[in-house]
Amino acid sequence: MATRRTTRVEVPIPPTPNGNTSDKPQPPMLADTPLVANSPFLPTTLETALIAIYPGTLLLGSLISALNPASRNATYLPHTQAYAVSEAPSYFAKKSNFFNVYFVKIGWVWTTLAFFLFVASHSSLGPPLRLKLTKRRLQATARYVVVTAVWIAVTQWFFGPPIIDRSFRWTGGKCDVMFDDTRSARAGRADMSDMEKAFTHAACKSIGGQWAGGHDISGHVFLLILGSAMLWLEFLPAVLRMDGLREARRIRTADGLVRSAAIETREHPGNMEVPEKLGYGVQGALFVAGMSWWMLLMTAAYFHTWFEKFTGLLVAFTAIYTVYFLPRAVPAWRQVVGMPGV
Ligand SMILES: CCCCCCCC/C=C\CCCCCCCC(=O)SCCNC(=O)CCNC(=O)[C@H](O)C(C)(C)COP(=O)(O)O
Numbered sequence: 001m002a003t004r005r006t007t008r009v010e011v012p013i014p015p016t017p018n019g020n021t022s023d024k025p026q027p028p029m030l031a032d033t034p035l036v037a038n039s040p041f042l043p044t045t046l047e048t049a050l051i052a053i054y055p056g057t058l059l060l061g062s063l064i065s066a067l068n069p070a071s072r073n074a075t076y077l078p079h080t081q082a083y084a085v086s087e088a089p090s091y092f093a094k095k096s097n098f099f100n101v102y103f104v105k106i107g108w109v110w111t112t113l114a115f116f117l118f119v120a121s122h123s124s125l126g127p128p129l130r131l132k133l134t135k136r137r138l139q140a141t142a143r144y145v146v147v148t149a150v151w152i153a154v155t156q157w158f159f160g161p162p163i164i165d166r167s168f169r170w171t172g173g174k175c176d177v178m179f180d181d182t183r184s185a186r187a188g189r190a191d192m193s194d195m196e197k198a199f200t201h202a203a204c205k206s207i208g209g210q211w212a213g214g215h216d217i218s219g220h221v222f223l224l225i226l227g228s229a230m231l232w233l234e235f236l237p238a239v240l241r242m243d244g245l246r247e248a249r250r251i252r253t254a255d256g257l258v259r260s261a262a263i264e265t266r267e268h269p270g271n272m273e274v275p276e277k278l279g280y281g282v283q284g285a286l287f288v289a290g291m292s293w294w295m296l297l298m299t300a301a302y303f304h305t306w307f308e309k310f311t312g313l314l315v316a317f318t319a320i321y322t323v324y325f326l327p328r329a330v331p332a333w334r335q336v337v338g339m340p341g342v
Pocket residue numbers: 104105106107108109110112144145146148149152153155157158159201219220223
């Protein structure tokens with residue numbers, strides 16, 4: 001005979017407004033606001049749609065390169081991650097293009113300038129252009145420091161070569177300096193193998209070698225997504241009064257219950273003041289984020305293999321998730337880095 005199994009589910013009951021044991025004034029209970037994403041680990045529907053623009057851009061770029069006859073007829077050189085210079089299918093397919101040299105190659109300078117112009121000038125974080133340290137400014141700076149540390153570790157230095165260079169070597173890549181197979185060349189290669197261990201991509205290029213054989217995570221895709229996503233996620237919740245960027249965000253509070261992020265906005269719960277004008281800070285961040293999107297599309301269309309671009313996206317998303325989404329579910333981490341727009 002079939003037995004009927006029952007499952008017991010414990011539903012945490014939020015404390016009633018009168019059930020507080022503390023004398024401190026409590027923020028209004030907004031746990032009953034409509035649920036958009038039930039788990040504090042997940043972005044809201046609107047955030048998901050905005051974030052999907054990044055993989056969408058990579059797909060669009062791949063589509064451009066697959067459909068454009070100029071790209072199809074050009075020779076792709078894997079060791080340079082680009083098309084042969086003489087056959088470059090567009091101005092943007094040349095590494096020497098103005099926007100690559102003066103925007104992406106020093107991309108963290110532009111991202112840093114845009115970030116701090118916004119933090120220093122937007123009234124939602126503190127008195128505009130006055131050197132006053134507010135909690136919101138400090139937490140925004142903490143977010144920048146963590147994201148910058150990830151950028152440094154992935155592209156510049158990680159207790160030696162950066163993670164991109166290390167992962168290239170872990171996957172079997174090396175710096176090919178000599179290509180002839182004479183006995184002296186082979187001996188030379190053998191002598192070099194120890195020295196090679198310290199090689200970075202930059203060092204390899206500087207001695208005229210070819211960085212070949214391993215998986216080369218796209219540094220451009222990583223940097224452009226990391227920097228621009230940080231800027232969008234900072235300023236959008238501060239300038240748009242949209243549920244999906246504000247009160248629909250779910251957070252886990254110290255008592256283990258899941259509530260609307262709006263309860264963390266002390267002075268205007270659920271509705272942090274939004275200035276009428278965008279201001280220089282937001283305009284600067286919009287410009288850098290917009291340019292980053294265009295250069296991401298160009299990288300997607302003309303450089304790297306799809307898998308190298310995908311891993312660039314994955315590494316950037318991991319960092320963005322840790323700084324901008326994980327704090328919602330982990331109150332101790334939220335104490336340190338806070339959340340934009342609350
Ligand atoms: C485990 C690492 C721990 C490090 C801990 C340090 C934490 C410190 C945190 C914050 C300190 C703030 C200091 C930040 C200063 C920021 C000012 C600057 O931006 S200066 C550097 C400017 N450089 C760039 O913008 C370079 C950007 N380019 C690249 O990253 C690469 O060229 C590329 C990834 C785009 C492509 O690589 P390539 O090899 O193809 O050229």
